[in-house]
Amino acid sequence: MVNWSDIDAVIFDVDGTLYDQPRLRAIMARKLLFQVLKKPWSWPEIRLLKDFRALRERLAHEPDIDLAQEQYQRIAAKHGVEPARVRAVVEKWMQRAPLPHLAACRRPGVRSFFRELAQRGIGIGVFSDYPARDKLSAMDLSAQVVICADDPQVNQLKPNPKGLLAVARELGAQPRRCLYIGDRAELDGEAAHRAGMACLIWEPRDTGRPDRFTSFEQLRRNLVGSNPSSEHTP
């Protein structure tokens, strides 16, 4: 697990890490289906979203792209619409529509883990491939630094380490004293490795690997146990 005496800041991924992503996707799939049944002419929006999500997965493996431009332009060209139209659909369905459902999908123990970190003076940062501020508010979580891949100072997707390094810099923490917590080894783990940070990956079942964890309660117990004398510090 983690040697907490080596850690000054914890940086979190959001999607699939702080909340149950398959559960949220099931809720959103029902919402989208309802939308299509009610307004059949909105079917192109659903196809556009599917293509956008697939493109983002591919762009993660294209080095040094101009993410802010490419992600909307390529889908706009494919669907014969303006990039602003793609952006509006993505913001509506991928950023705003999920917000009311996020609290119900938040992983157990996340809030108390955040609280424990704050009480111990460990910095809290967030780096997500998608905009994260509203999602954090919807889950009643707060971090000192929140940066996403679309932000101008990053403009790159993981596994590019630029975003993680930007969060560490703003937190005033050395990368080697940061821990990144994510849910995808090939993206989160690789980004942390390139940034020179430790990393833990959430997994649904315990495989016994020291760089994996299955619950935030488990992480909190590990953190508290690392310094028993301060367990009762208010």
Ligand SMILES: [Mg+2]
């Ligand atoms: Mg994730």
